[in-house]
Amino acid sequence: MQTKILLLGLWMICCSKVVCQAQNASKGDIFIKNAQVLTITNGLLENTDVLVQDGIIRQIGSGLRAPDGIPSIDATGKYLMPGIIDAHSHLALEVINEASSPITAEVKMEDVIDPFDVSIYRALAGGTTISHAMHGSANAIGGQNITLKHRYGTRDPDQLIMKEAPRTIKFALGENPTRVHGRGKNLQPRSRMGVEAVIRNGFEEALQYKKVWDDWNASGNDSKKQQIPPVYSSRLETLVAILEGEIIIHCHSYRADEIYMLIQVCQEYGIDKIVFSHVNEGFKVAPELAKYTMGASVFADWWAYKFEVYYSTAYNAAILTKNGVVTSINSDSDELIRHLYHEAAKTQRYGGLTDDEALALITINPAKQLGIAEQVGSIEVGKQADLVLFDKHPLSIYAIPQMTWVDGVKYFDRENDAADQRLKVDPEETLEPIFLHTEHHNCMRDVDFYFTGFGRNLFGHRH
Numbered sequence: 001m002q003t004k005i006l007l008l009g010l011w012m013i014c015c016s017k018v019v020c021q022a023q024n025a026s027k028g029d030i031f032i033k034n035a036q037v038l039t040i041t042n043g044l045l046e047n048t049d050v051l052v053q054d055g056i057i058r059q060i061g062s063g064l065r066a067p068d069g070i071p072s073i074d075a076t077g078k079y080l081m082p083g084i085i086d087a088h089s090h091l092a093l094e095v096i097n098e099a100s101s102p103i104t105a106e107v108k109m110e111d112v113i114d115p116f117d118v119s120i121y122r123a124l125a126g127g128t129t130i131s132h133a134m135h136g137s138a139n140a141i142g143g144q145n146i147t148l149k150h151r152y153g154t155r156d157p158d159q160l161i162m163k164e165a166p167r168t169i170k171f172a173l174g175e176n177p178t179r180v181h182g183r184g185k186n187l188q189p190r191s192r193m194g195v196e197a198v199i200r201n202g203f204e205e206a207l208q209y210k211k212v213w214d215d216w217n218a219s220g221n222d223s224k225k226q227q228i229p230p231v232y233s234s235r236l237e238t239l240v241a242i243l244e245g246e247i248i249i250h251c252h253s254y255r256a257d258e259i260y261m262l263i264q265v266c267q268e269y270g271i272d273k274i275v276f277s278h279v280n281e282g283f284k285v286a287p288e289l290a291k292y293t294m295g296a297s298v299f300a301d302w303w304a305y306k307f308e309v310y311y312s313t314a315y316n317a318a319i320l321t322k323n324g325v326v327t328s329i330n331s332d333s334d335e336l337i338r339h340l341y342h343e344a345a346k347t348q349r350y351g352g353l354t355d356d357e358a359l360a361l362i363t364i365n366p367a368k369q370l371g372i373a374e375q376v377g378s379i380e381v382g383k384q385a386d387l388v389l390f391d392k393h394p395l396s397i398y399a400i401p402q403m404t405w406v407d408g409v410k411y412f413d414r415e416n417d418a419a420d421q422r423l424k425v426d427p428e429e430t431l432e433p434i435f436l437h438t439e440h441h442n443c444m445r446d447v448d449f450y451f452t453g454f455g456r457n458l459f460g461h462r463h
Contacts (some may be wrong), residue, residue, distance in 0.1 A: 027055030028408030031066035083129025083386030097136030206239035242343030296325030318351020
């Protein structure tokens with residue numbers, strides 16, 4: 001017992017100051033003075049102070065004084081901006097495709113959050129404070145997503161969930177569901193029109209399910225005693241919630257024709273809470289996206305990695321923005337999430353967006369798409385203090401994040417953090433090399449491929 005206590009004590013000493021603080025504090029106080037404050041919604045405020053108390057931005061102005069006991073940071077010459085928000089991510093999740101059926105609306109990403117994923121810390125090191133952890137795209141209607149705050153250091157998955165965020169769900173169009181179910185299992189959908197049919201059939205079944213329950217609930221107590229209640233379905237309950245506007249759809253999509261198709265389907269069923277992800281041909285239907293949806297979350301310059309994504313342009317985000325579409329730039333990658341500010345800057349080269357327009361793509365716009373713009377996405381009094389401090393303007397290729405706060409708690413400090421921030425691995429421990437020999441085991445056939453450079457790159461990207 002004494003040995004265990006000693007080892008625990010040594011671990012706590014070796015643990016970085018930032019991570020240990022994170023386990024014990026969910027709200028923080030900080031006074032940042034003399035910063036170049038990029039508010040996003042109110043332009044650039046030069047040589048400005050920001051006071052954070054209990055995780056909330058309380059004051060913004062020049063010449064403010066910090067209350068006693070609140071730590072102060074001199075940010076002279078540095079740039080303070082809201083924490084970056086990634087509207088399409090699979091961070092802190094594993095095995096994110098429930099590919100057993102074209103509709104799996106009953107499964108939830110909140111049940112499989114991994115708080116030990118060191119990619120959360122690496123995202124913080126890139127200034128990203130919130131990510132939208134999504135189901136995969138194997139299903140026409142996939143599982144329910146979850147919005148995460150990057151409170152790295154906790155061992156409780158529930159502490160990563162942003163409680164204020166509304167429910168969201170993953171839809172997918174095109175080759176992914178047709179390949180998995182059509183070609184893979186000879187099930188509907190095998191074609192793009194089959195994807196539409198699956199979604200329509202799901203909505204129709206949900207309407208019938210709702211009517212049966214409404215009729216049963218409307219019957220008198222005496223009648224209920226004589227009737228068996230309808231069969232409960234978590235899947236159909238979720239689809240009903242979509243139809244009633246309680247859940248935001250985030251839909252994997254590429255081609256303009258199928259984007260427009262789902263817009264029409266949603267209009268028919270009275271659904272207006274939908275965001276399209278990837279949206280490589282979104283520039284073709286920009287007016288429709290602006291009028292009928294909550295926006296488009298796009299890549300800055302990814303395309304041609306499979307057949308349906310051959311046609312795109314690096315001007316996509318700028319075209320959508322200029323047409324009034326609420327546009328964000330997402331990562332869909334545990335690597336790209338670390339430098340979304342670089343991805344936003346590409347829109348100034350391809351489209352000439354202003355600083356505010358470019359930075360909105362990774363702050364207030366994804367906040368709007370996730371339904372959390374009242375809480376985060378800009379530096380305003382009353383909002384949650386998710387902040388990142390850069391040494392240079394964040395749209396400069398030379399900019400490097402210096403500190404990152406979530407709810408006023410500092411989770412990343414470039415100067416003071418330990419080099420290795422993994423929670424479950426001792427960086428000083430030496431392990432014997434491990435070799436996989438699989439040629440005689442059919443159940444592990446081809447597993448070696450995943451450990452080649454090409455295999456890792458191919459399967460490391462999960463759209």
